[in-house]
Amino acid sequence: MARICVITAGHLATCPRMLKAADTLAAAGHSVRLVSTRHVDWAVAADADVRRRRPGAWKWMEVDYSRATAPLARLRGGARYHLARRLSALLGPARASMPLVLRGYARTHPELVRAALSEPADLFYGGTTGAIGAAAEAGRRAGVPFALDLEDFHSAEQAGGADTALGHGLAERIEKDVLPEARVLTTSSAAIAAAYGNKYGVHPVIVHNTFPLPSRPPALEASPGDGLRLYWFSQTIGSGRGLEHAVRAAGLAGISGELHLRGRPVPGYLESLRSLADKAAPGLRILHHAPAPPDSMVETCAGHDVGLAVEPGFSVNNRLALSNKVFTYVLAGLAVILTDTPGQREFAAGLGDGAALCPPRDTPAMAALLARWAHDKTSLARAKAAAWRAAQRRWHWEHPEDSGALVGAVEKALR
Structure with missing residues (x-):
């Protein structure tokens, strides 16, 4: 049994992909600790519902920067984030220091790293935009492997103006630094896997965003009338x-x-x-x-x-x-x-x-x-x-090409 720390920069309720990872790795016999954030008011109750349905399945740590419950942390993190982005824009993502790039890309980067390192782990597995750099830094500082989930093609994720271009530049700088060292990479579609392969020469394992089969078959009748x-x-x-x-x-x-x-x-x-x-x-x-x-x-x-x-x-x-x-x-x-x-x-x-x-x-x-x-x-x-x-x-989480692929990839990273 390995100690695995799963890291997301979002809420439990807004990151079903990393939530499924925690559930599945715990069910496979590993000791799982999940680090997430708290910053969106409506998602707090949804997070509580998630935990209520999983008593004792895995440990949970929150990085709180909610306006309601952690206003100073929110203010401090926001100021650091915006300053880091301004300096990164001035210097250019390619010339800015990596600590500056990480703080300009992820608002809670230092806090996520600190939470991840608060207990020993044999593997750090990070997903969502703001957690990729945190998982890599935690693994490097702890001297253990890290794995990364690339759900999206982060260096071309949005459309827009100068701030979008800056975000893409920061993402590319981080990806160039951390992807080659990751023990295992996962992603959500064949097209995204191919894009990462073409850009960085890496080969992510495809783990689709499927969900568990329902306990009962759905009703398949069409609604009446012409509507x-x-x-x-x-x-x-x-x-x-x-x-x-x-x-x-x-x-x-x-x-x-x-x-x-x-x-x-x-x-x-x-x-x-x-x-x-x-x-x-x-x-x-x-x-x-x-x-x-x-x-x-x-x-x-x-x-x-x-x-x-x-x-x-x-x-x-x-x-x-x-x-x-x-x-x-x-x-x-x-x-x-x-x-x-x-x-x-x-x-x-x-x-x-x-x-x-x-x-x-x-x-x-x-x-x-x-x-x-x-x-x-x-x-x-x-x-x-x-x-x-x-x-x-085919398209359910229990399929061996999805949950099985995730467990296989993580256990490969642990070897």
Whole structure:
């Protein structure tokens, strides 16, 4: 039995990938300690729900920089972060010192390292943007191996101006420093693995963002009538995620129905989306739901017809990623509409009748898909059943190519 410290720069409830890693490695017989952060008010209760469902499964340490419970730590960390970014921008990421780069990239880098090193470990495994450098530093200082999870292609993750370019430059500097030394790398899609391989000559193990099979099979009946119940979720509901195109497509298709959105909306966004629906898709109701704990995500998808994974490809990473949405949808027995991006194309082909592809931002193509399933409920029921069969056959966390691949990679790192 090894002592493994799993590190994430997010909350337990907002980082299901590292949460599953902790659960799986503990179930494999290892002694697991998970280090996470506390900074988002709504996620605190969700974190408590996560812990309540796992009494004694693994140890947990928080780095608190919440405005409500640790205002001084938040102020101190924020000042350090912004100063480090300004200095890194002035010097350039390639010339700035590594301590400066790390503090300009991750707001809680020193605190995560300190928490990770507070108890002995045989391996540090870090995932999410701000924890990659922390896991590497903890491993180096403790003289033990470290492993890294590259869920996203961090050096091309966003789109934007000078600050985005700075963030990408800092990410690239850190990746060049730590990836060659990592004992094992994991990632979330074949396309992202290939991108890291092309850029750095590394070979990450693919561990998809799948979820455990539900205890009961989902209901696969299509909703009655000509309407559709559409579903989409994310931590943040805002522009640039394809939702505006989905609304316009529903209007162009002339269908009625509901678009259910789960997450925290950007201020004013729901109002603008509903205003768009009033003009472009008057038969479509937009309903908002609060964020749900990670253990409830499949359950909250149930009862809908179609899950939307309509990323517009706004950045390199957005084109390469295979969203965790799709794995949740199929486990709930939803048909899936996906945009035809390099990250999603192969997955869609594997779903067969359970998936439909459309080019990014192609409103008429998406409208045709929605119209087909709205007016042919037999075809929709067939698609829902095909998605569920694919989930049972391959796309669930218990599959040896996902949880098994993770355990195998980590145990290889320990040898």
